[in-house]
Amino acid sequence: MLLPHRGSWKDAGTVKLAESLNTPPIAFIEYNHKGLLPQEKSFIKVDKENIIVSVTKEAEDMEDLIVRAYETKQEATKVNIILFNRSWQASFSPCEIKTFLIPKDESLPVQEVNFLEVKDDETRRDI
Numbered sequence: 001m002l003l004p005h006r007g008s009w010k011d012a013g014t015v016k017l018a019e020s021l022n023t024p025p026i027a028f029i030e031y032n033h034k035g036l037l038p039q040e041k042s043f044i045k046v047d048k049e050n051i052i053v054s055v056t057k058e059a060e061d062m063e064d065l066i067v068r069a070y071e072t073k074q075e076a077t078k079v080n081i082i083l084f085n086r087s088w089q090a091s092f093s094p095c096e097i098k099t100f101l102i103p104k105d106e107s108l109p110v111q112e113v114n115f116l117e118v119k120d121d122e123t124r125r126d127i
Contacts, residue, residue, distance in 0.1 A: 015072035019052055045082040050075060051092060056083070060117055065102040071095055086110060 005012030044053055046069070055068035071077055071092040078091050086102055088110040101113045113119055 010073040010075075013049065013072075016049065016052060019054070043084055046079060047081075048077050048079045050077055051079045051081075053081075059101060063104045065104075066113075066117055067100045067102060068097065069100075070097040 003012060003014060003017060005014075044056065044067075046053060050071055050073040051069050052072055053067060053069045055066065057066050058064075059066050065083070067081070067083060069079075069081070069090075069092075071094060074094040076091070076093055078089065080087060080089050081100075083102060086106065088100070090098060090100070090112070092098060099113050099115060099117065101111045101117060103110070111119060
């Protein structure tokens with residue numbers, strides 16, 4: 001696929017468009033019926049265009065959630081992320097990938113962790 005654009009590839013949003021092309025949405029057909037929930041709802045929201053959330057999954061060793069995101073325009077960025085009813089702020093360096101642990105217990109804060117899904121000051125006993 002060709003993507004004609006003015007300016008740099010960063011200004012054209014090439015990474016975000018490539019992610020959309022390579023990860024198409026999955027459609028579910030549902031018929032209109034009575035219920036308490038709205039007709040549509042987003043479960044995750046990111047307030048900066050150059051931050052892409054690439055992973056949302058259950059944590060490896062517990063019932064908490066993991067969110068992984070990365071910066072796409074080689075720009076330092078402060079971002080607000082909302083997942084269901086949890087929200088947090090993060091700062092990304094250019095091209096940085098970050099992993100966040102969202103505890104099941106909503107009284108506990110969201111934490112940044114490494115790719116092994118542990119805080120950098122913790123050691124894993126199973127390695």
